[in-house]
Amino acid sequence: xxxxxxxxxxxxxxxxxxxxxxxxxxxxxxxxxxxxxxxxxxxxxxxxxxxxxxxxxxxxxxxxxxxxxxxxxxxxxxxxxxxxxxxxxxxxxxxxxxxxxxxxxxxxxxxxxxxxxxxxxxxxxxxxxxxxxxxxxxxxxxxxxxxxxxxxxxxxxxxxxxxxxxxxxxxxxxxxxxxxxxxxxxxxxxxxxxxxx
Amino acid sequence: xxxxxxxxxxxxxxxxxxxxxxxxxxxxxxxxxxxxxxxxxxxxxxxxxxxxxxxxxxxxxxxxxxxxxxxxxxxxxxxxxxxxxxxxxxxxxxxxxxxxxxxxxxxxxxxxxxxxxxxxxxxxxxxxxxxxxxxxxxxxxxxxxxxxxxxxxxxxxxxxxxxxxxxxxxxxxxxxxxxxxxxxxxxxxxxxxxxxx
DNA sequence: CTAATTATGTAGCGATCGCTAAATATATAA
DNA sequence: TTATATATTTAGCGATCGCTACATAATTAG
Numbered sequence: 069x070x071x072x073x074x075x076x077x078x079x080x081x082x083x084x085x086x087x088x089x090x091x092x093x094x095x096x097x098x099x100x101x102x103x104x105x106x107x108x109x110x111x112x113x114x115x116x117x118x119x120x121x122x123x124x125x126x127x128x129x130x131x132x133x134x135x136x137x138x139x140x141x142x143x144x145x146x147x148x149x150x151x152x153x154x155x156x157x158x159x160x161x162x163x164x165x166x167x168x169x170x171x172x173x174x175x176x177x178x179x180x181x182x183x184x185x186x187x188x189x190x191x192x193x194x195x196x197x198x199x200x201x202x203x204x205x206x207x208x209x210x211x212x213x214x215x216x217x218x219x220x221x222x223x224x225x226x227x228x229x230x231x232x233x234x235x236x237x238x239x240x241x242x243x244x245x246x247x248x249x250x251x252x253x254x255x256x257x258x259x260x261x262x263x264x265x
Numbered sequence: 266x267x268x269x270x271x272x273x274x275x276x277x278x279x280x281x282x283x284x285x286x287x288x289x290x291x292x293x294x295x296x297x298x299x300x301x302x303x304x305x306x307x308x309x310x311x312x313x314x315x316x317x318x319x320x321x322x323x324x325x326x327x328x329x330x331x332x333x334x335x336x337x338x339x340x341x342x343x344x345x346x347x348x349x350x351x352x353x354x355x356x357x358x359x360x361x362x363x364x365x366x367x368x369x370x371x372x373x374x375x376x377x378x379x380x381x382x383x384x385x386x387x388x389x390x391x392x393x394x395x396x397x398x399x400x401x402x403x404x405x406x407x408x409x410x411x412x413x414x415x416x417x418x419x420x421x422x423x424x425x426x427x428x429x430x431x432x433x434x435x436x437x438x439x440x441x442x443x444x445x446x447x448x449x450x451x452x453x454x455x456x457x458x459x460x461x462x
Numbered sequence: 463c464t465a466a467t468t469a470t471g472t473a474g475c476g477a478t479c480g481c482t483a484a485a486t487a488t489a490t491a492a
Numbered sequence: 493t494t495a496t497a498t499a500t501t502t503a504g505c506g507a508t509c510g511c512t513a514c515a516t517a518a519t520t521a522g
Contacts, residue, residue: 072468073518096293097380100510110471111511117469121510170378172279176436177378181369183294185510194440212436228446229453236433239373243391249425256426260456269498270488298482308481312499318480382480 073133079117082107086118087128092170095125095179095189114160125178132174136163140200150261151210156204157254160234164241165250172242175200176235180207201231221262233257276314279304283315286323289367292322292376292386301390322386326393329371330421333360346408347458350427354402354451357431361438362447369439372397373432398428418459430454 085106089098100121104111118124139159146152164172175197179190208223217223236251282303297318301308315321336356343349352362361369372394376387405420414420434447 069469069518071466071520073470073520075469091295092378093380094293094378096291097378097383099380099508101508104274110512112472113470115511152297164282172378178434180377180439181289181291181294181367181374183290183296183299192326197436197440222449225449225453227444228442229450232433232437232447232450233430233454234433234437236431239377239394239432239436240376240429243394249422250429252419252422253426255427257430257454258424258457260453266490267498268490268496270490270500272499296478298478307501309483309502313499314473 073119075113077107077109078265080153082109082114082117082190083128084132086124087131087174088126088169089171090178091132091174094177096182096186122189126192129174129178129192133196135168136169137161137173137175140203144203144207149208150258152204152207152211153260153261154254155236156230157237157257158251160237160249161200161241161250161254164238165247171244173235173238177239177242197231197235201227204230218262226262272310272314274304274310275372276308277309279306279314280321280328283321283439284328284371287325288329288369288371293372293379293383297310305461319386323389326371326375326389330393333363334372336360337400341400341404344403346413347455349401349404350458351407351455353427353431353453354434354454355448357434358438358444358451360445361435362444368441370432370435373435384397393430394428394436397405398424401409401427423459 079104085108086103089103089106095100096128100111100114103121104114108112109117114124118127125184139162140156141204143152143155143159146155160173175193179186179193182190205224208217208221208226211217212219212223217226233253240250240253266456272423273323274443282305283300284360286303286432287301290299297308297311299320301311304311304313311321315324335361337353340349340352340356343352353416372390376383376390379387394408402421405414405423409420414423430450436451437447
């Protein structure tokens with residue numbers, strides 16, 4: 069046990085509460101007053117445990133990627149690229165429509181357009197979205213070497229298409245569209261999967 | 266000429282300046298101080314001419330839909346649904362990548378996730394996005410009656426797919442993706458256009 | 463025990479938020 | 493001219509923003 073007075077709150081539960089708020093209201097739309105209230109702690113405890121608002125958001129973002137958004141690395145482990153794509157869509161829809169947390173994707177609605185003060189967070193999310201697309205691209209490049217995809221396919225282009233549709237699904241989810249509609253979109257999007265040589 | 270002291274600024278140019286700020290920084294990320302500076306007027310003039318921040322945003326939104334986002338109703342006038350879809354994509358990309366104004370789409374990045382104070386604006390944008398999708402759906406429904414689309418096609422599903430991809434393209438545009446990449450995505454998305462009976 | 467260390471609660475910092483009262487300036491109407 | 497009406501300027505309102513100083517409480521080390 070460390071020295072000093074022990075912390076009276078669960079740092080993970082507090083982080084989860086912060087994640088939910090950032091997810092629902094965005095980085096700029098979430099005030100520290102709302103955060104401390106939802107986390108059940110007061111301001112000095114928040115600053116001692118997480119640094120400041122920006123660091124708190126980054127830690128909530130890490131947690132988001134590890135837990136609710138883990139569908140993406142999971143999907144990349146599917147044996148065929150077609151099943152990878154299908155899993156990416158179904159996983160994105162399941163997450164964006166899970167009633168246990170806000171609709172949509174934190175990477176998209178966390179800070180898409182912000183004031184100058186939140187520019188570092190906006191850029192961080194840009195990088196994370198680009199990283200997600202790069203992970204999908206690498207998976208497709210690998211599939212070309214194993215002949216699961218024809219060599220004529222542009223892996224980067226295919227990944228950009230899949231990810232673009234997923235960001236679109238995230239926007240739709242945040243807009244109140246039904247799960248069935250998103251599933252129809254995903255099914256439709258899979259119609260242009262490469263059969264071509 | 267009306268009575269009283271004449272207005273010393275062009276109300277349309279001021280509105281355009283406000284539109285650019287809202288577009289780039291979102292509703293919450295745009296302060297009235299930044300607005301008055303960019304519009305070249307002071308606060309009482311802004312309130313006399315536009316009401317308040319929310320009304321100013323709504324008027325900027327109207328102007329956005331009439332001018333930069335007019336590609337959508339234009340595209341719906343194309344003779345065939347395939348060309349409608351192609352024009353929707355190319356128009357969306359041209360607008361979201363026009364260097365004369367911020368990247369992306371105001372309907373998406375204006376207020377996707379907000380704090381409670383901006384909830385009315387967020388809901389307004391939800392409605393406008395839904396209205397855009399409904400307009401595309403009606404165009405496709407009409408195409409079924411003229412046999413440009415087979416009756417087996419679900420017009421609502423097709424419209425939802427097209428619009429979802431466009432929102433995704435808007436997110437990608439706001440992320441710094443290149444025009445060529447978006448054009449590849451659009452070309453790829455058109456691969457699943459109905460040839461089926 | 464005392465000393466050192468860490469967390470909590472209270473209170474409030476300076477800055478910015480959206481917004482407006484009051485005075486002044488410039489036009490038309492009589 | 494005088495009265496009326498609208499716009500601009502200056503100044504600052506109350507509220508909230510992110511953040512922190514300070515005192516107090518609770519633990520370990522010695």
